[in-house]
Amino acid sequence: MIALADELIRWDWVFSHGQEIWSRFVQHVELTVIAVGVGLLISFPLAIVAHRHRFLYTPIAWFTGLLYTIPSIALFVILLPITGLSYTTAEIGLVSYTLLILIRNTVVGLSGVPEDVKEAARGMGYTQRELLWRVELPLALPAIMAGIRIAVVSTIGLVTVAALIGRGGLGQFILEGLQTFFNTEILLGAVLSVALALAADAALLGAQRVLTPWSRTGGPRTRPFIPWKKPGFPIG
Amino acid sequence: MHTFVDVLHWLTTSSHWSGSGGIPIRVGEHLELSVVSVGLACAVAIPVGLVVGHLRRYEFLAVSFANLGRAVPSFAILVLAYLLFLQLWPSLAFGFGPTVVALFLLSVPPILTNTYVGVQSVDADTVEAARGMGMTERDVLLRLELPLAAPLIMAGVRTGAVTAVATATLAALIGGGGLGRFIIDGFHTNDVAMVVSGAVLVAILSILTEGAFALVERAVRPRTSSRQTGGTLAAGRRSRAVA
Numbered sequence: 001m002i003a004l005a006d007e008l009i010r011w012d013w014v015f016s017h018g019q020e021i022w023s024r025f026v027q028h029v030e031l032t033v034i035a036v037g038v039g040l041l042i043s044f045p046l047a048i049v050a051h052r053h054r055f056l057y058t059p060i061a062w063f064t065g066l067l068y069t070i071p072s073i074a075l076f077v078i079l080l081p082i083t084g085l086s087y088t089t090a091e092i093g094l095v096s097y098t099l100l101i102l103i104r105n106t107v108v109g110l111s112g113v114p115e116d117v118k119e120a121a122r123g124m125g126y127t128q129r130e131l132l133w134r135v136e137l138p139l140a141l142p143a144i145m146a147g148i149r150i151a152v153v154s155t156i157g158l159v160t161v162a163a164l165i166g167r168g169g170l171g172q173f174i175l176e177g178l179q180t181f182f183n184t185e186i187l188l189g190a191v192l193s194v195a196l197a198l199a200a201d202a203a204l205l206g207a208q209r210v211l212t213p214w215s216r217t218g219g220p221r222t223r224p225f226i227p228w229k230k231p232g233f234p235i236g
Numbered sequence: 237m238h239t240f241v242d243v244l245h246w247l248t249t250s251s252h253w254s255g256s257g258g259i260p261i262r263v264g265e266h267l268e269l270s271v272v273s274v275g276l277a278c279a280v281a282i283p284v285g286l287v288v289g290h291l292r293r294y295e296f297l298a299v300s301f302a303n304l305g306r307a308v309p310s311f312a313i314l315v316l317a318y319l320l321f322l323q324l325w326p327s328l329a330f331g332f333g334p335t336v337v338a339l340f341l342l343s344v345p346p347i348l349t350n351t352y353v354g355v356q357s358v359d360a361d362t363v364e365a366a367r368g369m370g371m372t373e374r375d376v377l378l379r380l381e382l383p384l385a386a387p388l389i390m391a392g393v394r395t396g397a398v399t400a401v402a403t404a405t406l407a408a409l410i411g412g413g414g415l416g417r418f419i420i421d422g423f424h425t426n427d428v429a430m431v432v433s434g435a436v437l438v439a440i441l442s443i444l445t446e447g448a449f450a451l452v453e454r455a456v457r458p459r460t461s462s463r464q465t466g467g468t469l470a471a472g473r474r475s476r477a478v479a
Contacts, residue, residue, distance in 0.1 A: 066443065069439075071403070073405050073406065074438040077434070080428070081238075150306070153306050154306060156309070160312060161309070161406075171309070187316075187319075194309070197308075197309075
């Protein structure tokens, strides 16, 4: 067993490749941040439109659901003849994956804002715009943040698949290790990408707690505002 | 546009639809991998989820497990399963064995979480009423909670199945069959039409899987108009693909 463990990880290789590990780690983070960032830029307006005009939600959900269903490897490959082995190919695939998650959670969050709260805000003279930015969005924030967390964690996983088109961040180690039967590289890529996903999830959870202090204090008056607070609900 | 014509040509060439490496055989291999893994995942995850949900405990474990499942990249799981097989049963390491293990591990979390949440979110008063009417715990679980949780459970199976079909593509990387073969072999022989055709077939298969499960999900929806049930169903519909 000990001999096997020795073969499994060659620490000398890990220590002599610090530079490469760092640059691929950074590439992984960059690909993820850009994908979720662009995903938010696209999905946020779409979600608000879908929330205001319910009849648009079905086609939007249908189309983004279609994109979500197409396996990432297939999408990367289908894009190859158009955008080649490039960051663009990787990002189009990654962004298209985040849209359904982000739009769905934003719409669920917005439609969960109680009608009487909105009525009260209108009674206080809030315009439609103020209502959105100062009442609906803050109350929908836990659901939106839950969506961002899922999107970030799944994107970090998908980036490893982009190794097949040469833009895989830490996934590059997994692919190289597989091709050269070098366990150290496989484990390094797998462990670091899981660690990155868990760290990002924890960081976002922390950010959510800071951004929505009311969701922690509880109390009978604030609790009904956040119907998804129940832990374990699949959107969280 | 050149590629588009090439792909159409590749897909309509009759020789690609016959023989041991033909499209029907590859689709069969692809489905075999997915069905075996998701079947095993259901056999494990649904009973565990039902019991844990019925006891309304260990919630933390179920949720952390689901989050961990999401955090581990499918590509990494597959390669790690391959590595494990190479160490333990080298003769079985190519293709089927490690892929089934990987797809199983990937489809357990959504099925387990959804089963658990589905059972747990059945209205507590309804459960209490059933107990009051003299139902045993077993009856409560199988005749009340299971039917009410069915749509959410099916939603979990659907997520697991679509993930499995998508990831079965990667089996070709470790010497397995399935539609991924066209993508990997095409890469090695620089045959763009073959690569893209493989990807198109995978995409179609995934969409068909999703569609088929949407129909099943509709079929298992309890036919009642009570408000509690309505609430559970709304939750099921909302959480579908995100779970």
